[in-house]
Amino acid sequence: MKARAMIWGKILMVVAGCLLLLTGAPAAEDQPxxxxxxxxxxxxxxxxxxxxxxxxxxxxxxxxxxxxxxxxxxxxxxxxxxxxxxxxxxxxxxxxxxxxxxxxxxxxxxxxxxxxxxxxxxxxxxxxxxxxxxxxxxxxxxxxxxxxxxxxxxxxxxxxVDCIAAVIFYPWLEKNTAYKRIAILEPDHWTGHTTAEASRFGISKTQLEIVFDEYFPPDTTDFYPILTRIIKTKPDLIDIGNVDPAARALFVKQAREMGFKGPMYLITPDIANLKSVAGWENCEGLYFLPYEIExxxxxxxxxxxxxxxxxxxxxxxxxxxxxxxxxxxxxxxxxxxxxxxxxxxxxxxxxxxxxxxxxxxxxxxxxxxxxxxxxxxxPYNVCQVQKGQLVQVITGAYADYLK
Amino acid sequence: MEITELIQITVNAISIGAIYALLALGLTLLFGIMDILFFAHGAMYMLGAYAAYYLCTKLGLNYFVALPIGVILIGLIGVVMEKGLFRPIRNDHVAIIFLAIGLNWFLESTGFVVFGLRPKPVASVFTGQAHFFGATISWERAVVVLIGLLAVLALYFFLMKTRWGLGMRAFAEDPLTAELQGISNDTVCSLGFLIGCGLAALAGLLVAPIFILTPTMGSHAVLISLLVIGLGGLGSIPGALISAFIIGIIESFGTSYLGADITWGMIFIFVIIFLIIRPTGIMGVVRE
The missing domain is CATH 3.40.50.2300 (Response regulator)
Known part of the structure; x- marks a missing residue:
């Protein structure tokens, strides 16, 4: 009697084990x-x-x-x-x-x-x-x-986005404004060099003239000497595309202090930073790429x-x-x-x-x-600060030169 | 070359030189008195700048009220650091250098956590620009030039004409003899850190409205300071002042005529050649 009970017990254990395996397997598969x-x-x-x-x-x-x-x-x-x-x-x-x-x-x-x-x-x-x-x-x-x-x-x-920005922006600039003379300033590191290269590529698709094309030490906080040199070349627009957010806000502020009133070109702008450091009034005419109002x-x-x-x-x-x-x-x-x-x-x-x-x-x-x-x-949008307001000047453009 | 352009470049050079002199002042004091290269000077400068942000922008204090509060606050932090960290290893100069570098990194990294990732601005105290002979300088820079020069003179006067200054100079000459004359080494070191860190903070507080605040802003500042005090003669305050203006002149004229990307290379080459010819710097002294 006792032996039979043990056999049944073992059978039940095997059955229970099989059931556990059967039910457990899908659960394991469900686990990502x-x-x-x-x-x-x-x-x-x-x-x-x-x-x-x-x-x-x-x-x-x-x-x-x-x-x-x-x-x-x-x-x-x-x-x-x-x-x-x-x-x-x-x-x-x-x-x-x-x-x-x-x-x-x-x-x-x-x-x-x-x-x-x-x-x-x-x-x-x-x-x-x-x-x-x-x-x-x-x-x-x-x-x-x-x-x-x-x-x-x-x-x-x-x-x-640098290359997309340049090939969209510069042909548009040539077609829609009277600006002719472009100054390019980027930090002297790999990112700065490739961004400048992208800007040159964009400008090469136009009749615009590059009047200044240089790099600055990435730690620069005092742009007065560089600005003295840039302003001497009488640029219509300064391209500071990929200057880091902190330095570009300082650059905008100091450029206005030095008397440059023209537009500038900025990729992925940090608006809050520009407002607080450069002052929104100094951002007049700046182009932001890309930037969405909505x-x-x-x-x-x-x-x-x-x-x-x-x-x-x-x-x-x-x-x-x-x-x-x-x-x-x-x-x-x-x-x-x-x-x-x-x-x-x-x-x-x-x-x-x-x-x-x-x-x-x-x-x-x-x-x-x-x-x-x-x-x-x-779709690529570009904004400009006009009379203190952000105005979308390019809407849903594509970088055709890159296709 | 137009005369207006020349004036503008000279004005730029004076402005840059005054800021560099201000940056180097605390560092040269600590080296001159205690013979240590205090790399955390950059972090103190950064803390000073953030003190301006929190006291003026956040608490709404008047800038001229915030100025002494910030200087004293950071100076006291310097005293605490001296007592807690630097005093136990005062005679081990190598350990001090490593500790100061580590402290600088620690404070910078902590800065990101405490102050956030976004750069912080401090509103301009003196708005507008001054114009003369066609050259332009913002009023806030003009004020920094003025206060920077005053700070150099005040420190020089303190060291040369006061009992405390005399005690510090005696300590710099021979700490043991100074101790025997009743000048407490501990007090001199604490005072050195109080003034040195206070000066770094003053530089930070003054340039805060001109530049932008990031936790790493001190790293570049400390490098410039080292260059200034190296050229000026380690520990020499007049030397640091002259050297700051020489570097300012080279930077301003070099950037304006040759380009920013090669100017700093030129400055380093100039300093290296100068130090090969005159290892003690412009006004440094040879110590036994």
Whole structure:
């Protein structure tokens, strides 16, 4: 009797175990797996305000994808029947190329990352031989230099706006104003050089004349001597496209003090900073690229969530919009390609119709400048300060020269 | 060359020189008296500038009320640092350099957390520009030039004509003999940090309305200060003043005629060649 009871007991245990396995297996499959998304940016040092802002925005985008926020509308993403969530891991390069290479090595070799978001071009150039050899899809949040965006670097993508801005703005300027003489001033670092190069490319499509074209030490706070030299060349417009937010506000203020009354050209402006440092009255005539008077729903969402999470003090302005889209495009491409293979994902990304916070249609282009479609184009708006008001002077333009 | 242009470049040079002199003053005092290169000077300068922001912009204090409050506050922070951090390793100069560099980085990084990522402005106290012979200078810069020169004179007077100054100079010559004469080394060091950090803060408070405030603003300032005191002669106040104006002149004329990108290279080459020819700097003394 006792032996029979033991046999039945064992049978029941086996049945229960089988049931547990049967019911437990789908539950395990439902659990999303984590996929690492690497980040390399400046979390310390002079560029930290940009770098920390990047980390914050990437994290918000990842959270929206994982939790089905904004337009994603579903939790995580699915590849081959398995659900996945992103996990963002960001390393600091302190704007030092050697540290950027260490960070890339760590992400690729130790963490096994296949996708990296990185800032800036100089840092990306330093670790690009490693990332390209490992076929790691790298998104450059940087000025778009031909030296790192080209057909030889198949896995490197970018989200800079400098080149788009220049090829849209300068032909428009020539057609719609009487300005002829352009002064270009950029900081003496890789980003400054590539931005100046983009401006020269934009101006080369016009009859405008470059009367001043120089670089300044990135730590400069006193622009009086440079302005003395610039004003001597009698420019109609000063292009300070990618001068960092703090220095450009000082530049605007000091340029007005020195008597320059003409317009200036600024990419991704920090309006609050300009108002408080330069004074809004000194911003008269300034061109802001890109700048939206009416924010799109996506841009409103980013601004609201960012300020809620990180505080108004740390809001990075229109830079946040530029940092947003790629996480969604990458996830969509992986899902639609049905694979994490970066070659397949790159091939799919090239053909995708993109949904952008700047509006649609959006797609990858750049063949005309870089020889490969690695730069997103989307409707581009430009504003000017006229009589104290922001007036949209270019609406929904596309950088045709880059196609 | 037009005469107006020449005047403008000279005015720029004076303005730059006065700001550099102001920046270097506290650093040269600390080196002259205590023989230490206080790299955290840049952080003190940054804290001074932020003091202007919080006292004037946030609390709404009058700028001229905020000025002494900020100087005293940061000076006292310097005293606390001297007592808590530097005094235990006073005789180990290498350790002091590493501690000061680390402290500078720590304060900069903390600055991002405490002050936020956005650069901060301080509203102009003196608006408008002065014009003479076609040259332009903003009134706020003119005031910095004036106060900067006054600060140099006041410090020089303090060191040369007061008992405290005499005590500090005696300490600089020979700490042991000074101690035997009743001059407390601890008091001199605390006073040195109080004045040195107070001067760094004064520089920060004065330039706050001209420039823009970021937690890393001190790193560049401390580099310029080192260049100024190196050329002027380590520890020499008149030397620092002359050197600041020489660098200001080279920067202004170089940038205006040759371009900003090569001017700083020229300045470094000039300082290196000068120090090869005269290792003690313009007015430095050789110490045993």
């Amino acid at each position: 797996k984590e996929v690492l998304l690497g980040g390399i940016t400046a979390l310390s040092g002079p560029a930290a305000p940009w770098g920390i802002g990047m980390q914050n925005t990437w994290q918000m985008a990842v959270d929206d994808i994982n939790n089905g926020g904004w337009w994603w509308q579903k939790k995580g993403f699915t590849v081959d029947g398995q659900k996945y969530n992103w996990k963002l891991t960001v390393y600091d390069h302190a704007f030092d190329a050697a540290k950027a290479v260490s960070a890339a090595n760590r992400l690729i070799s130790r963490d096994g990352v296949k996708y990296i978001f990185a800032f800036d071009g100089g840092m990306i150039k330093a670790f690009q031989p490693i990332s390209e050899r490992a076929k790691v899809l790298t998104v450059a949040y940087a000025s778009p230099g031909k030296d790192y965006i080209n057909p030889q670097n198949f896995y490197t993508w970018m989200y800079g 924010l799109t729903p996506g841009q409103k969402h980013i601004e609201k969530v960012y300020i809620e999470r990180y505080g108004e003090e740390n809001w990075i302005g229109s830079l946040a919009y530029l940092l947003w889209d790629f996480a969604f495009w990458l996830t969509q491409a992986i899902e639609e390609a049905g694979s994490f293979d970066t070659t397949a994902v790159c091939n799919h990304l090239e053909k995708m119709k993109l949904k952008s916070v700047f509006g649609e249609p959006a797609y990858f282009a750049g063949q005309g400048y870089y020889g490969i479609n690695r730069m997103p184009l989307y």
